[in-house]
Amino acid sequence: MQQLYDTLTQRFSLGEFTRQRADLAFITVEAVRLHALLRHLRDQEGFTHLVLLTAVDWLEDGQFQLTYLINNRAKCQDLGLRVMIARDNASMESIHDLWAAAATYQRELREMFGIDFPGSPRLMDDFILEGWNAAPPYRRDFDTLEYSRATYRERPGRETRDPAAHMKQQLYGDKGDV
Amino acid sequence: MSISDVLSPFTAWKNLFRDPVTIKDPLNERPGAARYRGFHKNDMDKCIGCGTCETICQNGAIDMLPVEGIPAVQGDSGLRPRIDYGRCCWCALCVDVCMTGSLTMSNEYKWVESDPDLFRFTPGVDKKYWDNAELGYQRHDEKHLMPVAREEMPELHPEARLDSFVEIVQGYNIEQAKLEADRCVSCGLCIATCPAHMAIPDYIKAVRDGDYERGVQLLYETNPFSQVCGRVCTHCCEDSCAARHEGDPIAIRWLKRHIIDQVPQEKVIELIGKPAAPTGKKVAIIGAGPAGLTAAFDLARLGHAVTVYEAQAAGGGMTRYGIPEYRLPYNALDRDIAVITAMGVEIKYNQRVGTDITMQQLEADYDAVVLAIGLHQGRSTRIPGSDHPQVRKAVDLLRQITAGETIDVPKSMVVIGGGNVAMDIARSMARLQLQHYGEIRVTLTALEDKAHFLADPVEIKESLEEQINILDSRGPQACVIDDNGKLLGLKTWKVLSIFDAERRFAPKYDPADEQIHEGEMIVEAIGQMADVSLLGDALTEKLEWNRGRIQIDPNGRTSENWLWSAGDCVKGPDVINAVADGHRVATSIHRALTPQEATA
Ligand SMILES: Cc1cc2nc3c(=O)[nH]c(=O)nc-3n(C[C@H](O)[C@H](O)[C@H](O)COP(=O)(O)OP(=O)(O)OC[C@H]3O[C@@H](n4cnc5c(N)ncnc54)[C@H](O)[C@@H]3O)c2cc1C
Ligand code: SF4
Ligand code: SF4
Ligand code: SF4
Numbered sequence: 001m002q003q004l005y006d007t008l009t010q011r012f013s014l015g016e017f018t019r020q021r022a023d024l025a026f027i028t029v030e031a032v033r034l035h036a037l038l039r040h041l042r043d044q045e046g047f048t049h050l051v052l053l054t055a056v057d058w059l060e061d062g063q064f065q066l067t068y069l070i071n072n073r074a075k076c077q078d079l080g081l082r083v084m085i086a087r088d089n090a091s092m093e094s095i096h097d098l099w100a101a102a103a104t105y106q107r108e109l110r111e112m113f114g115i116d117f118p119g120s121p122r123l124m125d126d127f128i129l130e131g132w133n134a135a136p137p138y139r140r141d142f143d144t145l146e147y148s149r150a151t152y153r154e155r156p157g158r159e160t161r162d163p164a165a166h167m168k169q170q171l172y173g174d175k176g177d178v
Numbered sequence: 179m180s181i182s183d184v185l186s187p188f189t190a191w192k193n194l195f196r197d198p199v200t201i202k203d204p205l206n207e208r209p210g211a212a213r214y215r216g217f218h219k220n221d222m223d224k225c226i227g228c229g230t231c232e233t234i235c236q237n238g239a240i241d242m243l244p245v246e247g248i249p250a251v252q253g254d255s256g257l258r259p260r261i262d263y264g265r266c267c268w269c270a271l272c273v274d275v276c277m278t279g280s281l282t283m284s285n286e287y288k289w290v291e292s293d294p295d296l297f298r299f300t301p302g303v304d305k306k307y308w309d310n311a312e313l314g315y316q317r318h319d320e321k322h323l324m325p326v327a328r329e330e331m332p333e334l335h336p337e338a339r340l341d342s343f344v345e346i347v348q349g350y351n352i353e354q355a356k357l358e359a360d361r362c363v364s365c366g367l368c369i370a371t372c373p374a375h376m377a378i379p380d381y382i383k384a385v386r387d388g389d390y391e392r393g394v395q396l397l398y399e400t401n402p403f404s405q406v407c408g409r410v411c412t413h414c415c416e417d418s419c420a421a422r423h424e425g426d427p428i429a430i431r432w433l434k435r436h437i438i439d440q441v442p443q444e445k446v447i448e449l450i451g452k453p454a455a456p457t458g459k460k461v462a463i464i465g466a467g468p469a470g471l472t473a474a475f476d477l478a479r480l481g482h483a484v485t486v487y488e489a490q491a492a493g494g495g496m497t498r499y500g501i502p503e504y505r506l507p508y509n510a511l512d513r514d515i516a517v518i519t520a521m522g523v524e525i526k527y528n529q530r531v532g533t534d535i536t537m538q539q540l541e542a543d544y545d546a547v548v549l550a551i552g553l554h555q556g557r558s559t560r561i562p563g564s565d566h567p568q569v570r571k572a573v574d575l576l577r578q579i580t581a582g583e584t585i586d587v588p589k590s591m592v593v594i595g596g597g598n599v600a601m602d603i604a605r606s607m608a609r610l611q612l613q614h615y616g617e618i619r620v621t622l623t624a625l626e627d628k629a630h631f632l633a634d635p636v637e638i639k640e641s642l643e644e645q646i647n648i649l650d651s652r653g654p655q656a657c658v659i660d661d662n663g664k665l666l667g668l669k670t671w672k673v674l675s676i677f678d679a680e681r682r683f684a685p686k687y688d689p690a691d692e693q694i695h696e697g698e699m700i701v702e703a704i705g706q707m708a709d710v711s712l713l714g715d716a717l718t719e720k721l722e723w724n725r726g727r728i729q730i731d732p733n734g735r736t737s738e739n740w741l742w743s744a745g746d747c748v749k750g751p752d753v754i755n756a757v758a759d760g761h762r763v764a765t766s767i768h769r770a771l772t773p774q775e776a777t778a
Contacts, residue, residue, distance in 0.1 A: 144236035148265070152237075155264055157295065160241035163229045163255035164366025164379070170250035171370045 001025040001077065004045065012037050015082075026067075026080040034083050035093055038068065042098060046072040047079060050098075053105035055113050059140040062087045064115060068095070085115075094120040112138035210285030215268045215315040217286050218261055220302035222248070224280035227255035228365035228420040231272035231281055234323075239265035240272065245303050252371045253418035263289075263297035270315055275323045277363065277420040284311035326425025329358035331432055336643040341612050343503040346640070347409065347432075352388070355436040359385035361421055362428045371418035373758035376400045378415060378430055385433050391449055393437035398450045401757050402475040402518055403468050405510040406497050408435025412752045443513050447520045454481035459771045462487065462544040464531045464712070467495020468753045469745025470550030471518050472760025473767070478521040480768050485544075486523060489530035491581070495552050496746070497753060499577040500599070502606045508580075532712025541740055546767045549728070549736075549743040550760070553706035553750070559594060563657030564702070568665040572603040572703035579606055587614045588698035592668040594654050595703030596624025597632040603701050604646045618645045621695045623652040625673050625685060649695070653687045657700055667696040708747040733766035734759060742767060 005017045005027065014037075015028030029037055041047040051069040058065060068081040085092055094117040096103040106117040111127040114136035126132070135142050201207060210216050227248075232240040242257040250256035259272070259281070273281050281301070286308035291297060302309070332348040339346050350358065364379040372378065377396045384393035397404040411431050419427035441449070459482045463470045466488035474484045492498055494511045519525060529535060540547045556571025558564055568588070572595070578585055587610045593600050600622055608618045622641070624631060628650045631638060641648060652670035660666055672691035678684040708727070710718065722729040722737040727748055734742045744759040 145238055148237045152265060154238075155262060155295070155298065158241055158262065158298070159243070160232065161243060161255075161257055162366070163227055163242060163257055164369050166242075166244070166257055167250050167255050167367070167370040168375070170256065171252075172375065 001079070004079075008037070008040075011040070023076055024078045024080070026082055028082045028084070031083050031085055031092060034068070034081060035095060035098070037081065038070070038095060038098055041070060041079065046074050047077075049073060050095075050101055050105075051078065053095075053102060053109070055109050055115060055138070057087070057113065057138065057140045058084075059087070064090050064113060066092060066109075066115075089116075090114060091116040091118065094118065096120050112136055114139065208288075210287050210313070212285065212313045213315050214283075214285035214287065214313070215270045215273075216284045216311075217289065217306065217308050218273075218301040219282050219284055219306075219309055219311070219314070220259065220300075221278075221280040221282075222258070222302045224278045224423075225258060225302065226253060226278055226280075226367065226420060226423070227257035228277050228363065228367055229255070229257065229259070230275050230277050230363045230365055230420065231259050233363070234271045234275045235266075236269070236271065237265045237267055239263075239267075243300070245300065250370075253367055255367060258300050258303055260298060260300040263299070264294065273315060274317050274321065275363075276317070277324075277365070278423040279317065282314060282316045284308035284314035286311055286314070322424065324361050324363065324421065324425075325357075326421075328361075328426035328429050329354045331429070339504065340609060340618075340644055343606075343609060345409075345507050346504050349439055350429075350432055350436045352436075352440075355385050355433060356388070358429050359383070359433055361425075362386075363420060365420045367420050368415040368418050368428075368430060372415040373755045374400045374761065375758075376415075376434075381437060382428065382430070382433055385437060390437055390440040391445070394441045394446055394449050397434065397437060398446075400761075401754075402472055403497075403514050403753060403757055404434055404438040405514045406468065406494075406506060407431070407754055407757070408438050409506050409510060410497070410501055411754050414754075438513075443516055446513075446517055450517070453479045453521050456483065457481040457771070459483065459546075460485070460544045461546045461548065461767060461771075462540045463548040463550060464540075465495060465550035465552060465745070465747075466490075466493035466515075466525050466527075467550055467552050467745055467756060468497060469552075469756035469760045470495070470548060471515065471523070472757045473548050473550065473742075473744060473764040474523040474760075475518045475521055476761055476764035477767060478518075478523045480764075482545075482768070482771065484523045486525040487529045487531050487535065487540075488525055488527050490577075491527050493525055493527075495550075496554075496573075499580045500573060500602070502576070502579070502602050504605070504609075505602075530712070532714065537713055537717050545740075545771055547741050548763055548767070549741060549747065550745045550756075551708060551710075551712070552746040553708050555707050555709045556702060557705040557707060559654050559702055559704060561654050561656050563659050563665075564700075566657055566659060566663075566665050566700075568698065569657055569700045569702065572599050572701050573706055575603055575701060576606065579610075585610065586699075587611060589615055590619040590667075590697050591621070591699040591701060592695045592697035593620065593622040593701045593703055594668065596622070596626050596650070597703065597705075598634060598637055599706075600624070600703035601633045601637040601641050601646075603703055605641055605644055607701070608644050608646060619647075619696075620645075621647045621649060621668075621697065623649045623654065623668065623670055623695060625651070625653055625676055627651045627673075649693075652693065652695075653685050655687075655692075658694055665698060665700065667694050668700050669694050706746075710747075732762075734763035735766055735770075739770075 018026040047070040049071040051071050054067050056065040063084045064087055066083045071078050103121045106120040107123055107127050109115045110123050229242045232242050239262045240259045243260050245258045248256045334346050359382045362382045366379050368378045369375050381393045381396040413431040415430050416427040421428050461477050461482050461484050463474050463486045466486050474486050478484045493515045498511055556573045593604045604620050604622045608620050611618050651673040653673045655671055656669045658666045658669050670693050671687035671689050674686040674688055676685050728736055728743050730736055730743050730748050734744050736743055742763040744763045745756040749759055
């Protein structure tokens with residue numbers, strides 16, 4: 001994989017290289033260079049299969065990380081391309097023209113993280129969250145508990161105790177002067 | 179066509195004899211997969227009612243409720259999680275976070291009821307057909323959501339610490355403290371166990387948030403001795419910590435120390451604010467140890483005029499004159515005391531009540547008096563020869579070391595006792611020996627065997643690192659003295675048993691297994707008692723006693739209505755109990771001194 005990286009760097013400007021295993025490595029790359037790099041890897045280097053496309057929310061850094069995992073069947077190698085994009089108005093170039101299946105992943109990322117992929121087919125169609133009208137739920141600032149409290153009715157008759165307060169009352173509460 | 183292509187249809191025949199992967203009778207039998215996340219199970223013997231499952235549930239499906247027959251005890255709230263299956267999505271977060279591993283899931287998923295309220299149930303309490311299911315989802319052993327290992331505390335190595343009394347424990351830096359604080363799940367189980375009921379999860383949160391000023395305010399709500407307790411507390415709270423079941427308990431003591439170390443003393447005084455307006459009432463306190471000074475702090479903050487009488491030249495009691503400096507540096511203790519005196523508490527040093535001023539005088543001059551004199555008289559083994567001048571008491575020697583008096587450091591010595599005080603004197607003397615003679619020759623003999631040692635495991639470990647020769651199951655028989663009256667050492671017999679059938683102290687020895695341990699000095703460290711001579715005959719006669727201790731009511735009041743007593747001299751055994759006691763008597767005195775509003 002190191003060898004592949006060395007050849008690639010002659011043609012592309014690449015970021016950090018991480019060799020995870022003999023058959024798995026990651027390369028960080030700038031968003032604007034991704035499309036050309038993927039095309040090259042698919043057509044020249046044998047990475048013909050898009051395994052998955054997924055995202056990570058780096059809330060504190062104000063960024064989303066996109067990971068494009070591609071596979072070279074002949075050599076049994078996986079390569080992950082990591083792209084960081086701004087979290088505000090998140091948008092990324094679509095790759096559905098390289099792999100038609102990418103459109104489905106992009107639809108999912110649009111729904112779950114709110115990342116836009118202009119030009120991607122059926123991007124705005126519901127993916128699994130039918131009729132969703134809250135913030136994209138995989139964003140880390142989405143408050144799942146709050147959403148569930150606001151959305152689902154509480155069955156009557158529920159109550160709860162705070163362990164510390166309960167222990168105080170049971171074990172040592174102020175009994176006043178005796 | 180290759181030969182294998184021709185044969186392959188036949189090789190498929192072998193599958194005929196394998197167990198099918200499909201289900202034989204799918205209409206009647208439909209077991210969930212082996213790790214299916216089905217209905218919950220909860221092991222009632224393991225669950226501690228910490229409520230972490232409730233906190234993590236993103237569907238608000240869990241309530242914590244008391245259960246008949248499961249009382250609240252130390253380390254277990256007695257509450258148990260009840261799950262609302264109208265909300266649960268079987269995500270298993272609760273199973274993954276469970277602090278004890280008690281909560282798991284069966285692979286069962288069929289349950290029919292006509293009453294929807296029955297789907298709200300308490301696993302492990304409400305009996306279900308899947309309670310004994312073997313299959314189902316359990317957390318992978320290595321998949322803990324909370325880190326299980328405690329952040330390591332930087333400490334001086336034996337070579338670096340042995341020739342001086344510099345502090346061994348270095349304290350966490352901010353990054354280490356945050357990591358350790360991050361392990362706390364804020365369940366609050368520890369609060370009940372802390373004798374002063376400190377707001378532990380809240381001050382740990384203050385560390386997480388980096389809000390040290392809030393942290394200091396929280397500490398001072400319950401404890402004016404956080405420098406001291408942050409270093410030498412017996413930390414019984416950690417024995418009740420929810421994190422101890424699947425890993426190390428949170429380093430509660432070290433986090434307390436971290437908070438108080440971050441904030442300068444002037445800022446601490448500013449943060450806790452000024453005392454209330456003067457009430458005109460006067461309180462005398464005898465003894466400037468943790469019990470007396472805690473009571474003084476509380477009473478001064480309530481506006482009462484407090485005077486503390488202290489026999490020694492400095493405050494802190496046993497925390498200064500007992501605990502060695504390598505565990506608790508004097509300047510840390512001084513900081514705690516400075517905050518207390520900044521509240522207007524007056525401490526009169528070198529004033530021994532009974533000698534310099536009488537109890538009668540205090541009774542006449544003050545509205546209330548607190549006796550907090552600790553235990554300062556060492557007990558003796560009374561074995562033959564124990565009246566030899568070179569047979570000393572641990573507490574006397576420790577006091578001399580603190581006071582800076584010159585001590586005739588013996589080249590070799592024997593310590594009798596297996597508790598923390600024995601370790602303290604052995605390790606202090608080892609340091610002095612190294613300074614004077616360049617080598618350590620300290621033998622420590624304990625009645626208990628290693629498995630039942632009274633001292634903390636950490637004390638034993640560090641003593642061994644410091645070359646103390648620790649001998650277990652040795653019973654002292656006599657101090658060996660030669661014809662010229664010179665002390666040669668200690669004679670011991672092997673201990674066969676310490677208690678009799680009724681658990682009374684009645685040691686049995688094997689005289690055949692006799693040893694003489696060489697020592698120019700023998701130190702007895704087998705316990706302390708209160709020196710109550712200050713009371714005088716008349717008061718001693720008037721007071722009610724309980725097995726040699728002054729009798730007090732639950733608020734610390736003695737049978738004389740002007741006199742309260744707190745700390746080691748009536749209760750013990752450690753600083754945090756003395757602090758809790760100090761609060762108790764202060765509250766009681768305040769109530770007694772404040773005119774009650776007429777109740778209807
Ligand atoms: C060697 C040693 C090590 C210890 N290590 C620990 C530890 O690591 N952790 C822990 O939590 N606890 C430890 N303890 C116990 C702890 O020090 C005590 O529990 C605590 O100090 C008790 O506080 P107190 O205020 O009741 O009494 P003390 O601290 O004993 O204070 C009593 C004060 O009263 C003064 N006094 C006595 N008589 C008179 C008088 N007639 N007139 C005026 N003043 C008088 C004394 O000089 C003293 O200052 C240790 C004790 C010893 C002896
Ligand atoms: S399985 Fe998930 S939703 Fe159900 S009680 Fe546990 S945490 Fe809540
Ligand atoms: S997290 Fe585990 S131990 Fe704590 S209350 Fe829930 S089931 Fe019990
Ligand atoms: S220190 Fe332990 S017991 Fe106390 S709140 Fe934190 S996790 Fe719970």
